[in-house]
Amino acid sequence: MHKESAIREPLILGHKTYSDITEDVCAPIEGKAPRAWYIMFGVSLLVGLYGIGCIIYLLGTGIGTWGLNKTVEWAWDITNFVWWVGIGHAGTLISAVLLLFRQRWRMAINRSAEAMTIFAVFMAGLFPLIHMGRLWVGYWVLPIPNEFGSLWVNFNSPLLWDVFAISTYLTVSVVFWYIGLIPDFATIRDRAKGAVSKKMYGILSFGWSGRAKHWNRFEIVSLVLAGLATPLVFSVHSIVSFDFATSVIPGWHTTIFPPYFVAGAVFSGFAMVQTLLLILRKGMKLEAYIHTKHVEYMNIVIMVTGSIVGVAYLTELFISWYSGVEYESYAFINRATGPYWWAYASMMTCNVISPQLMWFKKLRTSLLFTFFISIVVNIGMWFERFVIIVTSIHQDYLPSSWSMFYPTWVDIGVFIGTIGIFFAFYLAFARYFPVLAIAELKTIVKISGQSYKDGTAPGYDDHGGGSDSAVPYGEVSPEVDTDTPPDDSIKNETEDNNENTDDSSGSNE
Numbered sequence: 001m002h003k004e005s006a007i008r009e010p011l012i013l014g015h016k017t018y019s020d021i022t023e024d025v026c027a028p029i030e031g032k033a034p035r036a037w038y039i040m041f042g043v044s045l046l047v048g049l050y051g052i053g054c055i056i057y058l059l060g061t062g063i064g065t066w067g068l069n070k071t072v073e074w075a076w077d078i079t080n081f082v083w084w085v086g087i088g089h090a091g092t093l094i095s096a097v098l099l100l101f102r103q104r105w106r107m108a109i110n111r112s113a114e115a116m117t118i119f120a121v122f123m124a125g126l127f128p129l130i131h132m133g134r135l136w137v138g139y140w141v142l143p144i145p146n147e148f149g150s151l152w153v154n155f156n157s158p159l160l161w162d163v164f165a166i167s168t169y170l171t172v173s174v175v176f177w178y179i180g181l182i183p184d185f186a187t188i189r190d191r192a193k194g195a196v197s198k199k200m201y202g203i204l205s206f207g208w209s210g211r212a213k214h215w216n217r218f219e220i221v222s223l224v225l226a227g228l229a230t231p232l233v234f235s236v237h238s239i240v241s242f243d244f245a246t247s248v249i250p251g252w253h254t255t256i257f258p259p260y261f262v263a264g265a266v267f268s269g270f271a272m273v274q275t276l277l278l279i280l281r282k283g284m285k286l287e288a289y290i291h292t293k294h295v296e297y298m299n300i301v302i303m304v305t306g307s308i309v310g311v312a313y314l315t316e317l318f319i320s321w322y323s324g325v326e327y328e329s330y331a332f333i334n335r336a337t338g339p340y341w342w343a344y345a346s347m348m349t350c351n352v353i354s355p356q357l358m359w360f361k362k363l364r365t366s367l368l369f370t371f372f373i374s375i376v377v378n379i380g381m382w383f384e385r386f387v388i389i390v391t392s393i394h395q396d397y398l399p400s401s402w403s404m405f406y407p408t409w410v411d412i413g414v415f416i417g418t419i420g421i422f423f424a425f426y427l428a429f430a431r432y433f434p435v436l437a438i439a440e441l442k443t444i445v446k447i448s449g450q451s452y453k454d455g456t457a458p459g460y461d462d463h464g465g466g467s468d469s470a471v472p473y474g475e476v477s478p479e480v481d482t483d484t485p486p487d488d489s490i491k492n493e494t495e496d497n498n499e500n501t502d503d504s505s506g507s508n509e
Helices: 018-030 037-062 074-087 089-100 104-108 109-133 135-141 156-190 197-202 210-245 257-283 290-322 328-339 342-360 367-390 411-432 436-443 447-456 488-505
Strands: none
Touching: 018 156, 018 436, 037 109, 037 411, 074 089, 074 109, 074 210, 074 257, 074 367, 074 411, 089 104, 089 109, 089 156, 089 210, 089 257, 104 109, 104 290, 104 436, 109 135, 109 156, 109 257, 109 411, 156 197, 156 210, 156 411, 156 436, 210 257, 257 290, 257 342, 257 367, 290 328, 290 342, 290 367, 328 342, 328 447
16 A cells, blocks of 8 residues: 655745745835834824823822732732733744754744744833832842942842843843844845935844855854753743742742743743734735744644643642642632632633644634634733732731722723833834844745645756746746755766766876
């Protein structure tokens, strides 16, 4: 019985050439922005300005404008902080970890995912500064000499560990992102028509000329940064989880938090990447570069990490019963059946049940379904952080101090404002920066084997040869592998011709 192996779908569709890739990626930058971009950017900017107004009002009045009370001292603000940090995880995972594992499908999505990471970490860092109540003394969290004598940071506090972890993560992410942009900035510089844009992209490209020495250093630096960034993928959200795990509060004091938080961060981060990329591919006409194969691979990651998160939820419930500690048991019973049962139900539905639908190939390759699930997952992950933080402290050991948390308009306004600022940053990035890695995409241009079987590949004829007229002069046909050694028959024929030539000249020994 003859079984023919399946042919893998190409990562770039439409028989693109090197020139096509450059034109497609540079077109949104060099051309005029569509009306839809102006509408979305304007709406995002207005929402962001409303959030900034809420922050100014908060700083002028005090954090008493939040819905906090003597029992619930952590709530909306810290929930949003952890949520944004989680969203910022996917970019580094795609860029660093998948680079080290040589996963080529990452090349079409890594640039925009890295940008998402940076903007999400910006939003996350805003909330601890707001929580201080005085932004202008935010530098006090740094271990630097100051004029206040005995004022010094507490190195035993996981809140200080957050400062080091997130600042390191942000620094490495920005450097990694920018290093990858340099060759593409040079491409845009060389194509620029206006003097201002040529000068601007010339400065951004750092004098890149494409010499072998430049590419060699580019590859080395990329691998070094990937090696540095990979531990950060696992350490940053582990340290964020220590904000809760190192306490003695029932519902927080558990050793499962670090791996549980990391899985949840990758889970929510990939969901946000899906949300942004599906809008990006449609709005910028990048369907040939971001297609169902990329969506399916990311959905598989969402399915696996969602399953890990589901197991973590069940493990928490089991340990709370198995421990025999009544306070721990009550904390989880209260989550599921107490006054915040609706938040717990939303969390379980969005984070445990919805990712399991990805087992069906028809659903995980559906773009519309993926867009819907990506939003559902991020809603569920926000509720997860809310449930962990608020339900664990709103009913403590003393029933007389039990209280409920209700967000105020300032709470909601600040959070909605950060979403607006995030999208404004991302839209500006999509307008003026190359959203796909031009240089990296050109390394994976190839025609599917099915094209050769069907005889539909460019330059293909019935005799297996190439048609000269199929490839424009000066262009390299993408299906031709210039790095592959010549066929043995051609090599032998060449050697025979050389021997005959040598014999005729009398120089053959």
